[in-house]
Amino acid sequence: MPSGSPPETARLRSVARTAALWAAPLAFLALFYALPMAQVLRLSLARGTSLGAPFVEAFASPGVRGVLGFTFLQASLSTLLTLLLGLPGAYLLARYAFRGRSALLALTSVPFVMPTLVVGAAFQALLGPRGWVNLGLMALLGLSQPPIEFLNSLGAILLAHVFYNTTIVLRLVGDFWSHLDPRIEAAARTLGASRWQVLRRVTLPLLFPAIAAASLLVFLFDFTSFGVILILGGPRLATLEVEIYNQTVGLFNLPLAAALSILQLACTLAITVAYTRLAARISRPISLRPRRLTQQPLLGLRRRLAAGLLVGVLLALLVTPLVALAARSVTRLDPVRGQTAPTARGLTTDYYRELWVNRRESVFYVPPSTAVGVSLAYAAATVVLSLALGLPAAWALAYRPASTVSRLFDPLLLLPLGTSAVTLGLGFIVALNRPPFDLRASPVLVPLAHTLVALPFVVRSLTPALRSIRPRLRQAAAVLGAGPAQVVARIDLPLVGRALLVAAAFAFSISLGEFGATALIARPEFPTIPLMIYRFLSLPGALNYGQALALSTILMIVCAAAMLGIERLRIADVGEF
Amino acid sequence: MSVSSSSLDHSAKANPGAGRRTADACTGLRLEGIRKSYGDTQALDGVSLCVPSGSIVAVLGPSGSGKSTLLSIIAGLEVPDSGLVLWEGEPLEGVPSHRRGFGLMFQDFALFPHLNVERNVAFGLQMQGAQAEGTGVRVRECLEQVGLAGFERRDVQTLSGGEQQRVALARALAPRPRLLMLDEPLGALDRTLREHLLGELHRILRAARQTALVVTHDQEEAFGLADQIVILDAGRVVQEGQPQEVYHHPASAVVARFLGLTNLIPGEAAPGGIRTALGLLPLDGPSPGQCTVLLRPDAARLDGQGPLVLEATLHEKTFRGPTCIIGVQAHGVHLNFDVPSAAHLPSEGSPLRLSLDPRTFQVFP
Numbered sequence: 001m002p003s004g005s006p007p008e009t010a011r012l013r014s015v016a017r018t019a020a021l022w023a024a025p026l027a028f029l030a031l032f033y034a035l036p037m038a039q040v041l042r043l044s045l046a047r048g049t050s051l052g053a054p055f056v057e058a059f060a061s062p063g064v065r066g067v068l069g070f071t072f073l074q075a076s077l078s079t080l081l082t083l084l085l086g087l088p089g090a091y092l093l094a095r096y097a098f099r100g101r102s103a104l105l106a107l108t109s110v111p112f113v114m115p116t117l118v119v120g121a122a123f124q125a126l127l128g129p130r131g132w133v134n135l136g137l138m139a140l141l142g143l144s145q146p147p148i149e150f151l152n153s154l155g156a157i158l159l160a161h162v163f164y165n166t167t168i169v170l171r172l173v174g175d176f177w178s179h180l181d182p183r184i185e186a187a188a189r190t191l192g193a194s195r196w197q198v199l200r201r202v203t204l205p206l207l208f209p210a211i212a213a214a215s216l217l218v219f220l221f222d223f224t225s226f227g228v229i230l231i232l233g234g235p236r237l238a239t240l241e242v243e244i245y246n247q248t249v250g251l252f253n254l255p256l257a258a259a260l261s262i263l264q265l266a267c268t269l270a271i272t273v274a275y276t277r278l279a280a281r282i283s284r285p286i287s288l289r290p291r292r293l294t295q296q297p298l299l300g301l302r303r304r305l306a307a308g309l310l311v312g313v314l315l316a317l318l319v320t321p322l323v324a325l326a327a328r329s330v331t332r333l334d335p336v337r338g339q340t341a342p343t344a345r346g347l348t349t350d351y352y353r354e355l356w357v358n359r360r361e362s363v364f365y366v367p368p369s370t371a372v373g374v375s376l377a378y379a380a381a382t383v384v385l386s387l388a389l390g391l392p393a394a395w396a397l398a399y400r401p402a403s404t405v406s407r408l409f410d411p412l413l414l415l416p417l418g419t420s421a422v423t424l425g426l427g428f429i430v431a432l433n434r435p436p437f438d439l440r441a442s443p444v445l446v447p448l449a450h451t452l453v454a455l456p457f458v459v460r461s462l463t464p465a466l467r468s469i470r471p472r473l474r475q476a477a478a479v480l481g482a483g484p485a486q487v488v489a490r491i492d493l494p495l496v497g498r499a500l501l502v503a504a505a506f507a508f509s510i511s512l513g514e515f516g517a518t519a520l521i522a523r524p525e526f527p528t529i530p531l532m533i534y535r536f537l538s539l540p541g542a543l544n545y546g547q548a549l550a551l552s553t554i555l556m557i558v559c560a561a562a563m564l565g566i567e568r569l570r571i572a573d574v575g576e577f
Numbered sequence: 578m579s580v581s582s583s584s585l586d587h588s589a590k591a592n593p594g595a596g597r598r599t600a601d602a603c604t605g606l607r608l609e610g611i612r613k614s615y616g617d618t619q620a621l622d623g624v625s626l627c628v629p630s631g632s633i634v635a636v637l638g639p640s641g642s643g644k645s646t647l648l649s650i651i652a653g654l655e656v657p658d659s660g661l662v663l664w665e666g667e668p669l670e671g672v673p674s675h676r677r678g679f680g681l682m683f684q685d686f687a688l689f690p691h692l693n694v695e696r697n698v699a700f701g702l703q704m705q706g707a708q709a710e711g712t713g714v715r716v717r718e719c720l721e722q723v724g725l726a727g728f729e730r731r732d733v734q735t736l737s738g739g740e741q742q743r744v745a746l747a748r749a750l751a752p753r754p755r756l757l758m759l760d761e762p763l764g765a766l767d768r769t770l771r772e773h774l775l776g777e778l779h780r781i782l783r784a785a786r787q788t789a790l791v792v793t794h795d796q797e798e799a800f801g802l803a804d805q806i807v808i809l810d811a812g813r814v815v816q817e818g819q820p821q822e823v824y825h826h827p828a829s830a831v832v833a834r835f836l837g838l839t840n841l842i843p844g845e846a847a848p849g850g851i852r853t854a855l856g857l858l859p860l861d862g863p864s865p866g867q868c869t870v871l872l873r874p875d876a877a878r879l880d881g882q883g884p885l886v887l888e889a890t891l892h893e894k895t896f897r898g899p900t901c902i903i904g905v906q907a908h909g910v911h912l913n914f915d916v917p918s919a920a921h922l923p924s925e926g927s928p929l930r931l932s933l934d935p936r937t938f939q940v941f942p
Contacts, residue, residue, distance in 0.1 A: 472687040475654050478674035479681040481704030481752060486675075490700070494691045 018405050021396040025389045025455075026409070032448050033416055036427025037265070043430055044258035054259035064243065064260070071239040074154060074229075075222035078161035082218050083211070085162060085317070086169025088310055093170060094177035096307065097295040104311060105170070106564060111318050112167045113563040114556060115513025116227025117530040119160055121537065121552035122321035123232060124151070125328035130545055132324050152234025160228045163317060165218040172217070176210035178295065213278035220271045224264070224420040226516040227530070231537060240264045241516070244422045248520060254430065261423040272418035276411040322556060329549035332542075351546035366525060368551060371532040375512055378528060381447035382454055382511035383504045389451065390458035390503060397459065398466035417456040421516025424449055428521050443526050449517040454507040461506055461566075465499030502566045509562040512555060529555050603627035604665060605788050606651065606756050611660035613646055620646045621657070622812035628756065628790050628805075633782055635803035636792040639835060643812040644792035645684070648758045651790070652681045664755070675704070680754030684761040686745040688733040694720070694744050695729035701752035719747040722781055739770045746778070750785060757782070759791045763798055775801045796836050800824070808832055830869040830941040840872035840912045844940075851940065854908045855887065860940055871939040874902075877914040879922075881930035891929045894922055905929060 044054050058064045093105060111119070125131050127150035134146035141147070150156050180203075188202045189195075204211075226241045233239075238246065240260055247257035298307055332348045355368040393413060397406050416424065428445055469492060477487045515530040522531055529551055536548035606628040613621040620643040628634045638644050649655040651662055653674040662669045669677060680701070689697050695716055702712040720726050723743040728736075733744060742765070749757055762778060763771040779802050782789050793799050799806050800820045807817040808828075816828040827833040830841055844853040846865045851858050853870055860870065877887075889907035901918040904911060914931070916922075923929060 468690075470687070472683055472685065473689060475649075475652070475674070476681070476683060476687040476689070477700065477704075478654065479652050479677075479679060480701035480748070481675045481678075482700070483673070483675050486704060491689065 018396055021392040022405060022409060023392075025393040025413070028389050028451075029412065029415075032428075033419075033424075033452055036424070036431035037419070039431035040258045040261050040423065040427045043255055044262045046255070054255040055263075057256055058259045058263065067238050067240055067243045068263070070237065071223060071241075074157055074161075074237075074239065075219050075225075077154075078158050078165070078222040079215055079219045081158055081162045082165045082169055083215060085313070086166045086214070087173065087211070089166065089170050089314055090174035090177055092307055092310055093174040094180075095182070095295060096298045098298045098307070104314070105174075108170055108314060108318050109167045110322065110560050110563055111163050112165070113509050113513070113559045114164075114322070115530050115559065116225070116515050117231070117533045117537075118325070118513070118552045118556045118559070119164060119321070120228055120231030121533060121548055122325035122556075123156060123160055123163075124537070125549055126321045126324035127151075127156070130542075132328060151232060152236060154237065156232040157225075157229055157237065159317075160232055161222045161225060163321060164225075164228070165221055166314070166318065168218050168221075169211075169214045172214040173207060173210045177207060180206055209278050213275055216271055216275040216278065220268060220275065220418060223271070224268060224418075226420065226422055227534075231534075241420050241422050244420070244426065245516075245519065248422070248426055248429070254426070257426055258430070261420070261426055264420055265418075265423060268418040268420070269415075272414055273411060276414060325549060325556065326553045329546065329553040332546075348546075351543070351550035354543060354547055355550060366527055368532050368536075368547060371527045371529045371551070372554070374526045375529040378443075378447050378450060379508045379511040381444075382450040383507045385447060385451040386454040386458045386507040387500065387504060390455055390462060391500075393455075394459045394462035394466055397463045413459050414456050416452040421449075421453060421514065421518075422520060424452060425517035425520030428517070443523060445521045446518055446526075446528070447511070449521060450511040450514050451507075453514055453517065454510040457506040457510060458503040461503045462496070462499050465496055465502075469495050505562040505566045509559040513559060603629060605630040605632070606790065607661075607663040607666070608647075608651070609661040609663065611647070611650060611662070612658045613643075613650060613655070614658060619812050621650070621660075623660070624809070624812070624814055626807050626814060626817065628788060630788050631786050632804045633787075633789045633791065633802055634805045634807060635799035636790065636807045636809050637796060637799040637835075638792075638794060638809035640794050642794075642809045644794075644809060645760055647809075648681060648760050648790070648792055651756075651758060652679055653677050678752075678755045680749040680752065680757040682745050682749040682757070682759045682762060684764055686741045686765070688741060688744060688748070690734055692733070693729070694725070694731045694733060694736070697733055697744055698748045698751050700748065705752055715751055716747075719751045722750065722784075723747045724777070738766050739774065742766060742774065746781070750781075750787070755788065757787050757789045759789060761793050761795075762791060764793065764795070771798075778802065808835070810835070826939070827871070830871070833871050833939075833941070838871055838873065840874065840876075840914075842870045842872065842910055844868050844870050854910045856908070858938065859885070859935055860938055864942060866942075869941045871941065872912060872914075872933065873937050873939075874913060874915045876933055876937045877916065877931045878934075879916055879920050879929075879931065881932055883932035883934065885933045885935055887931045887933055889929050889931055891923055891925055891927050893925055903929075905931065 045052055089108070093101065114122070123131075127133050127148060129146040129151065131150075134148055134150075137143065137147050138145075184206070185198050185202055188198045193201060223239075224241055225239065226245065229237065229239050229242050230245070233242065240263065244257045244260045244264070247253045247260065298304055329351055330347055330349060332346055332350070355372075357367065393409070397410060428449060432445065473491055474487050477491050482490060512528075513530060514528075515534070518528050518531060519534070522528060527535070533548050533551050533555070536544045536551065608624055608626050611621050611624040612619075622643075624643075624647060626634070626636070636644055636647065646655065650657050653662075653669065653672060664677075689700065692700070698716045698719055699712045702715055707715075716729070717726070720728060723746050725740065725743050725747065728740070728744070733741065736744065742763070746762070749759075759778075763774055766774065775798060781787075782802070789802075791799065791802050803820060805817065806820050806823050808815050808823065810831060816823055816832050818826075823832075824836055827836055827838065833841060842853045842855065844851040844858070845867055846852075847857060849857060849859070851860045851868060851870060858870060887905075887907050889905035889912075892904040892906050892911070894904070895902040896918055897915075899918060900915045901920070901922065902913055903916055903922065904913050
């Protein structure tokens with residue numbers, strides 16, 4: 001037999017293959033991430049003659065210092081509260097098999113895919129001045145003013161953040177926990193450890209990487225949260241993200257906005273790097289066992305009661321706002337201004353019908369139905385683009401995980417996730433406004449930005465699926481007589497096909513809900529659904545409010561459907577974020 | 578007292594070149610001088626062997642001896658650095674895996690997670706272009722053969738280890754491969770299940786008159802399945818022969834230890850025999866100098882009569898049903914023997930007179 005090709009050629013060929021796979025994703029990141037970010041950096045450093053003047057301005061201003069402090073405060077508190085609710089939930093989902101477990105898991109993940117505007121609208125529908133609780137109390141007690149001041153408070157922000165991110169803890173920690181061999185804990189018990197000692201000395205140390213990774217991710221999302229704070233925080237409570245938006249859109253102080261963006265980027269970068277490190281540690285199995293071997297039935301009255309209570313709290317927090325939103329969007333409750341009695345109570349489809357009417361008959365007025373079409377078009381473009389770029393990157397990560405290139409580029413792909421959406425939007429504005437990339441007027445800008453945001457999710461959902469096609473399966477197929485083409489058709493594609501659908505659903509729902517970047521770069525004549533919701537929410541009047549809720553409900557249903565599809569199609573038991 | 582030299586004759590026969598003598602007569606699979614290295618590791622160092630049509634050959638070797646690499650090369654999944662793989666005299670060089678008509682059952686089964694039991698088993702038939710109707714019959718037949726009738730619609734991920742093993746076997750058998758290779762077929766299963774499935778596997782392979790090549794590190798698995806055993810150590814064939822022949826006449830101390838024969842005592846050739854810790858044993862040494870003496874586990878009787886009596890202390894006794902394994906200490910050497918469990922044994926720690934039959938001893942250089 002020949003002695004095969006020399007190792008040098010084989011090495012070169014594999015390097016070439018890796019390079020080919022990475023070429024498109026990297027070019028995209030360079031052009032639409034690195035270049036805009038570099039422009040933001042340049043802008044933040046230069047104003048007039050002195051280098052770094054915007055930074056000096058930022059740090060000198062007590063307002064900005066306050067914003068920075070508040071950003072950290074609310075993110076820390078939100079993370080803490082999320083862990084407080086999420087860890088018991090993770091334990092329940094990990095260690096017990098009970099009826100409705102997978103339904104609960106699916107339900108709790110619905111908030112995570114909800115666009116921020118939908119969440120803002122949902123909490124308004126529940127606790128805002130026109131919300132169920134306030135209107136109910138007003139009717140009950142005969143008040144003329146809403147008794148609960150929920151909007152514009154720290155509490156509103158924290159609640160919305162817990163609502164959003166509890167599923168991260170449930171998923172990341174719960175998943176890891178459910179594969180942790182319970183015999184390790186049993187061994188500790190037989191060695192004389194009490195329940196509490198087992199938790200403190202064995203379970204928590206083993207779970208630590210998962211808990212830390214989940215906390216970092218939650219913190220990251222809370223830190224860069226935008227829509228929720230814009231809607232629920234009011235004018236006084238601003239985070240860095242909101243401040244960047246205000247400086248850009250409101251005051252047009254681009255250098256200061258750029259300096260703030262760089263500041264935020266530095267923070268998120270540190271968090272992202274820490275997260276990637278920890279995530280790598282989770283994926284290294286310590287003694288992972290299939291879930292059916294680690295779970296026990298819920299037996300005993302006390303256990304059942306505790307579990308029931310926990311499920312009740314989870315559902316109340318995670319589902320009530322969304323139900324309130326949907327119900328409120330078909331209910332007329334508002335009192336006419338100055339009166340306590342509502343004009344016409346009852347069910348109505350007016351808010352939905354109104355969406356399709358061009359009431360102002362103005363050329364400049366964009367009817368809400370346009371937003372639906374625009375959003376769908378952007379989402380479709382995002383799906384195509386992010387799959388085209390994400391598939392080769394995921395392929396490289398799955399088959400050459402140890403190569404230097406893959407190790408280097410893996411965290412790079414996560415960067416857009418760690419970069420605030422508003423900063424991305426700002427970058428697009430300052431970088432893509434001159435030839436050869438004068439895209440300011442172009443509608444392609446929005447799907448490009450959405451693709452940046454969706455790409456990490458696409459890659460993360462494709463990589464494990466591609467990796468799960470162990471070389472053994474292909475060998476098994478080959479030995480059974482399948483030629484190379486048949487291996488692709490019968491093994492690779494069926495296994496990857498589902499993952500592709502999952503990735504597409506992610507990209508689709510991310511694009512539909514994206515608000516931060518879109519708020520800065522969308523053309524006024526092509527508004528997306530979230531932009532339209534924001535417009536309606538900031539306008540007075542019951543009809544505008546109702547239309548905001550109706551649009552939010554539509555968006556909620558579409559995104560929830562996408563998420564449930566993702567749930568059904570996922571194959572891998574141990575997921576990756 | 579003279580020791581029969583028959584054992585030495587046998588061990589001389591069991592040399593690595595034995596395969597080549599029968600090479601021309603080999604009708605099935607033949608390997609000639611297969612070499613494969615990974616970096617500095619020599620996984621296979623000139624392996625030649627023959628699997629005659631209709632027979633079952635087991636390659637027995639410790640983990641890391643290159644067994645799985647050998648199967649990958651035969652299956653065409655890997656290319657050897659040098660050497661030939663031949664089927665009925667035709668070299669298979671350049672023939673891709675899917676055209677070789679060989680089956681391979683993987684150690685971890687490698688069942689397709691997205692297909693149910695039926696479609697896993699039907700896979701190979703469909704690759705041959707079989708029509709749906711024909712495959713259905715054959716799939717049912719194969720599932721019946723492995724005792725999984727009625728499992729057609731089950732998801733493979735819900736099966737137990739033993740069931741997965743059977744599905745893997747049915748899948749490998751279904752396309753009627755001209756050679757079936759099994760990589761540690763029972764290695765992933767627990768002990769009781771292994772013993773149960775070993776007999777069944779043997780029965781199934783025999784009933785199908787399947788030409789098969791099994792690799793395993795478990796001598797019981799090899800003895801239970803194979804007509805012919807090839808022992809591989811560090812990438813080389815160190816012995817081959819029928820199971821009884823190999824077991825009764827291991828070619829070296831390494832092979833003996835690997836076969837579970839652990840009573841190996843270092844010795845030195847001396848006038849009148851071999852000097853060991855047990856005293857001067859009346860044996861012919863292979864050559865002057867250091868050697869190793871093997872005492873088989875069935876070499877001891879409890880009557881204390883005969884030409885060679887060993888004064889020992891009973892260290893432990895383990896009841897094993899028909900036999901009892903006794904561990905004895907004599908002159909600082911620890912030895913294990915099988916004795917009938919019906920025999921009267923003193924309590925542990927008591928002295929014991931054992932009579933040994935030097936004719937069953939074997940000497941390795």
